[in-house]
Amino acid sequence: MTEEGSPESERLLLAMHNYGVVHERASKTIQELVQLTKISVEQLAGVLREYEESGYVKSFTDSDGLRRYYLTGMGMIRVSSAFT
Numbered sequence: 001m002t003e004e005g006s007p008e009s010e011r012l013l014l015a016m017h018n019y020g021v022v023h024e025r026a027s028k029t030i031q032e033l034v035q036l037t038k039i040s041v042e043q044l045a046g047v048l049r050e051y052e053e054s055g056y057v058k059s060f061t062d063s064d065g066l067r068r069y070y071l072t073g074m075g076m077i078r079v080s081s082a083f084t
Contacts, residue, residue, distance in 0.1 A: 008039045016071040017079040027068035
């Protein structure tokens with residue numbers, strides 16, 4: 001699995017995995033994820049919502065009122081399974 005040539009949804013999971021966005025302390029805002037993935041805010045918001053419903057991504061609101069996202073264990077398994 002490579003970031004180039006992958007559908008936006010797969011690029012998101014791979015980027016989150018590769019950049020270590022795998023727990024609350026390493027979480028990113030949607031704007032930070034846009035910079036990492038080069039996916040539009042609108043598309044990214046939809047993908048994040050879908051992945052959160054599926055359990056691959058988790059979000060929370062930080063002390064500044066910003067929504068932050070990180071990859072869950074299930075999300076890491078999904079990324080890893082693409083390599084096998």
